Amino acid sequence: MKFFIKKENEKKREYDALVIGAGPAGLTAAIYIARGRFSVLVFEKVIPGGLAATTHLIENYPGFPEGVEGEELGRLMEKQARNLGVKFAMEEVVDVELEGEKKRVKTREGEYEGKAIVIATGSSHKKLGVPGEDKFTGKGVSYCATCDAPFYKDKKIAVVGCGNSGMQEGLYLLRFVRSIDFIEYFPYIPADRILQERVKKHENVKFHLNHQVL
The missing domain is CATH 3.50.50.60 (FAD/NAD(P)-binding domain)
Known part of the structure; x- marks a missing residue:
């Protein structure tokens, strides 16, 4: 395309x-x-x-x-x-x-x-602002699943954020990776129910709610 x-x-x-x-x-x-x-x-x-x-x-x-x-x-x-x-x-x-x-x-x-x-400059990826984030961008830290998913083939990865974007990116990543740990700051999953249901159908996912990356 x-x-x-x-x-x-x-x-x-x-x-x-x-x-x-x-x-x-x-x-x-x-x-x-x-x-x-x-x-x-x-x-x-x-x-x-x-x-x-x-x-x-x-x-x-x-x-x-x-x-x-x-x-x-x-x-x-x-x-x-x-x-x-x-x-x-x-x-x-x-x-x-x-x-x-x-x-x-x-x-x-x-x-x-x-x-x-x-x-109309739009929005940009929201960063975590944690140590090492900028240093390892492109070397393990990514903001685009469709761009970088093949690099994580058969690996265990983490997705930070369980909103709609996090769930959608996770669904695509599940085609490539061994497993995903979803990390969410809130004590609940903010994503739409339909996305939650699709992700939860996979056995190789775990959710860590009320957690924060430091």
Whole structure:
């Protein structure tokens, strides 16, 4: 499955609207603006779809009775935007200037102007803030099951958090790992019941409620 993340081969640097972030919010804004026949440029430093694109299966998004893979949903959103003439710059924004009639967005590759700027930078992974977390990121600490699950094949692992995200990531990881210990700060499992039921069907999972990683 591929995203259309080619770099725009054109010199245009001025648009009606500049959208920072190609997650669901940013792409929705871009689509609405483009439908008004305004020129739009969307900035994204990773892949279209935002954090949703890293989710294995999304079941609470209307229009997909069987659920949809996050990567596929992001690809469809991007395709819809492109069909309306939205342009993409796969560049990281480093500065914005909001004063004056013309707004400016600066990236490491150049500078762009627009009459309006939409900031839809979305969310980022919530870190635990514990010793060693940053040091071992990518070396045993991961924030994306669909990205890194194969690295943990046949291993015993822990998933911190029993909310919907933790349960969904855990379900995907169970395809690869030997067992999972779920660690939850609250004395109960916050995830939707349907996700709890699916995870609990597996015999190789344990729940440690009212626990905190230090």
